[in-house]
Amino acid sequence: MVSTATIISMFVPIVFAFVLFIGLILYYRKKTGIAVKPLIAGALGFVVFTQVLEKVLHLGVVTAFPHYADHPWLFGLYGGLAAGIFEELGRFLLFAWLLKKFHDYKGGISFGVGWGGIEAVLLMLMMIVPNILFATMMNAGTLEKSLAGQIPTDQITAIKETVLNNGISFYLLACVERFFAAFIQIAFSLWVLIAVVKKKFVYVIYAILIHAAFDFPLVFVQTGHFTNIWVVELYVAIGGADRLLVDQEGQGIVTITRKGPLCVAKGSFILARLKSFSSQ
Numbered sequence: 001m002v003s004t005a006t007i008i009s010m011f012v013p014i015v016f017a018f019v020l021f022i023g024l025i026l027y028y029r030k031k032t033g034i035a036v037k038p039l040i041a042g043a044l045g046f047v048v049f050t051q052v053l054e055k056v057l058h059l060g061v062v063t064a065f066p067h068y069a070d071h072p073w074l075f076g077l078y079g080g081l082a083a084g085i086f087e088e089l090g091r092f093l094l095f096a097w098l099l100k101k102f103h104d105y106k107g108g109i110s111f112g113v114g115w116g117g118i119e120a121v122l123l124m125l126m127m128i129v130p131n132i133l134f135a136t137m138m139n140a141g142t143l144e145k146s147l148a149g150q151i152p153t154d155q156i157t158a159i160k161e162t163v164l165n166n167g168i169s170f171y172l173l174a175c176v177e178r179f180f181a182a183f184i185q186i187a188f189s190l191w192v193l194i195a196v197v198k199k200k201f202v203y204v205i206y207a208i209l210i211h212a213a214f215d216f217p218l219v220f221v222q223t224g225h226f227t228n229i230w231v232v233e234l235y236v237a238i239g240g241a242d243r244l245l246v247d248q249e250g251q252g253i254v255t256i257t258r259k260g261p262l263c264v265a266k267g268s269f270i271l272a273r274l275k276s277f278s279s280q
Helices: 004-031 036-064 072-098 105-140 143-147 153-165 168-198 202-215 218-222 229-249 269-278
Strands: none
Touching (some): 004 105, 036 072, 072 168, 105 143, 105 168
16 A cells, blocks of 8 residues: 555655746746747757657667666666767757857756756656556555556566655655756756857767766666665755856856857856856
């Protein structure tokens, strides 16, 4: 049986994701202004590049290498680079071709909010709604009957173990992860925008590699080789807090022009690196 408290906690990250998305829009509308077209482009870009194109690649790779979980280092390298390539190239293409009139800080922030916000909403829905349904069926004693003939028995057992083992803290921590991940997406959006403005594709390569570095350790959790979720959340939080620090402490944080300098607040590794790049 799955406790009522656990089932209730499953709804928390879903509600949080919607609140986060709306909250980011309202916060940045007051702080910098929000441009509607980049916001929508960011949201649609995430769907197209990560949920359609990237998943087509993953499907082919997993089909060709069914025992990928036995090789976490290689799978981590593949997964991290795939995420980096699809997401950062997706941002680059959209900024370069579709959003030519929005090459400013407001446009970059709006795009990042759309990308990170819709990511939070979709991932929470896709990951947690099935768990809610499975938990409900388990409590009603209908899980095996409902899934019999549709998936193998060992997979049904794995589903039950996953739902039972994921306690309240698991779902609450998902809120923390999504909060910081959203700011990471905003930071990457600004980074790639500067690559477009400065016409230096090498910045996109930097973004791909850093993105891959963020995602690489997460594969060890997905494949069951690392189970300390607190360490993973701390890892994500550190990356997101760096971007959040800029928004909280910066005064006139970033100004992007084709000829002018890039001014950033101290304390941010990512934007500080961009400052050094802008002088090259």
